[in-house]
Amino acid sequence: MRMKFGVCAWIYGDAPLEGTLERIASAGYDGVELPGEPDRWTPEETRLALSRHNLVPLALTASCMFPQTPRDLANPDPKIREQAVQYIMDCLHFAAAVGAPLVQMLPSGETRLRPVTSRESEWRWSVEAMGIAALEAERTGVRIAIEPLNRYEAYLVTNVSDALAYLAEVGSPWVGLTLDTFHASIEEPDVAGAIRAAGKHLIHFHLGDTNRQALGRGHLDLPAIMETLRATGYGGAAVLEVMPPGPDPFQSMKDAQSPQVLDRYLAESLARLRACA
Numbered sequence: 001m002r003m004k005f006g007v008c009a010w011i012y013g014d015a016p017l018e019g020t021l022e023r024i025a026s027a028g029y030d031g032v033e034l035p036g037e038p039d040r041w042t043p044e045e046t047r048l049a050l051s052r053h054n055l056v057p058l059a060l061t062a063s064c065m066f067p068q069t070p071r072d073l074a075n076p077d078p079k080i081r082e083q084a085v086q087y088i089m090d091c092l093h094f095a096a097a098v099g100a101p102l103v104q105m106l107p108s109g110e111t112r113l114r115p116v117t118s119r120e121s122e123w124r125w126s127v128e129a130m131g132i133a134a135l136e137a138e139r140t141g142v143r144i145a146i147e148p149l150n151r152y153e154a155y156l157v158t159n160v161s162d163a164l165a166y167l168a169e170v171g172s173p174w175v176g177l178t179l180d181t182f183h184a185s186i187e188e189p190d191v192a193g194a195i196r197a198a199g200k201h202l203i204h205f206h207l208g209d210t211n212r213q214a215l216g217r218g219h220l221d222l223p224a225i226m227e228t229l230r231a232t233g234y235g236g237a238a239v240l241e242v243m244p245p246g247p248d249p250f251q252s253m254k255d256a257q258s259p260q261v262l263d264r265y266l267a268e269s270l271a272r273l274r275a276c277a
Contacts, residue, residue, distance in 0.1 A: 003229070004237040005273055006031035006058040008206070011243060011262055013253035017041060021053040023259070027266035031056035033239045036063055036103065038090045043097035050098070057100035058237045059145070059204055060091050065250065066109025073129040074108035074115075074122035074156050081129050088133040088144065095142045102143040102204055104178055105133070107166055108156035110149065111250065119156070126156060127169045134172035145204040147178040150186040153249060159187040160194045167201055176203035180241065181220055185210040191220070192228040202234055206241045207269070212249070213242055214265035215272045226276040240269050 009032050012020040017040075024032050032055050034046070041049075050057055064071040070083040091103040107126045115122050130144070137144050148163050157163050163177050177198050181191055188194040195202065207225075209218030216222070229238070244261040246254035253259075 002277060003234075004030040004056060004058065005270060006033055006056070006237050006239040007266060008033045008061055008239055008241040010035045010061055010063070011241065011252045012259060013251075015259070017046070018049055018052075021049055021055055023263060024266065025053035025055055027263065028270050029055070029240075029266070031058040031237060031239075033059040033061050033104075033241075034098070034100065036060040036087075036091045038094035043094060046098045057095075057098050058239055060095050060100055060103045062088070062091060062103060062105045064106040064108075064110045066112050072109030072112065073105070074126040076117050076122070076125070081125060085129050085132050089136045092133075092136055092140045092142045092144070096140040100142065102145050102176075103137075104145050104147055104204065105130070106149065106154060106157075107146055108154055110154050113151070113153075113155050115155070122156060123166075127166065130166075130170050130175060131172065134170060134174045137172070137174035143203060144175045145178040146175065147180060147204075147206070148183060148187065149180075150183045152186075153183075158183075160184075160197050164197070164201060177201045178204040178206060180206035180208070181225060182206070182208040182210065182212045182241070185218075185220060192224050195225070195228045195234075196232055199232065202232070202236070204236050205229065205234065205238050207238050207273075208240065208242045211245070213245060215240075215242075215269040217265075217268075222272055223276050226273070238273065240266065242269065 007024045066072045184191045209220045211218040244258045
């Protein structure tokens, strides 16, 4: 079967979900990665919106901005860790209700670039918390995918080697790995090699060029990436996660023209993906 191509809805900021889904569907994509905000919409209205636009739910993106949200699995405060675990569970239940196969989660709070105590302690706390969430993943039938972020956005797990060590300690088949080509282009010596190293643990895949713009606007070797995914037997979706140019890696909407810029990026990227299919 042909690999499904999707788009992360969060890149359109706080725009109404209906409008964002319309943009993604109009660009010709198969599915969408929904924002991990289970209190924002009901499962029923989300399913209906997806159906209206003929889009498949591919995943939920966890938002772990810290300290803006108490979603930090590695935090020294056990109450914050408990809230982060509860957040994953809420996302898992929402994903199950709308038919999404996985929820993305970060091992530590995003924007936190160093340990508060020690890396060893925070690693242990995060692994323990993820192990608790993994039990709920098994109960719901929805997997969890951890994503390595580059060193300028997070600190605990920044590359595939870190991620594989983390997954080994969690020890659950319900927890796997997302690889993002933008982050990997910063942290990995060879993106295709990172895909091969991830192997069977790779359950989700994000695409953006090396400047986080449309595929083809940087120097990512997209044909080699897509061929490596096929050669390793990757069976998940490829989801576009791009941003308009400008500062602030945590804010996609840079100005009033950003939605139109993203519309162009979606069209350009899908054309390149189809050329590699």
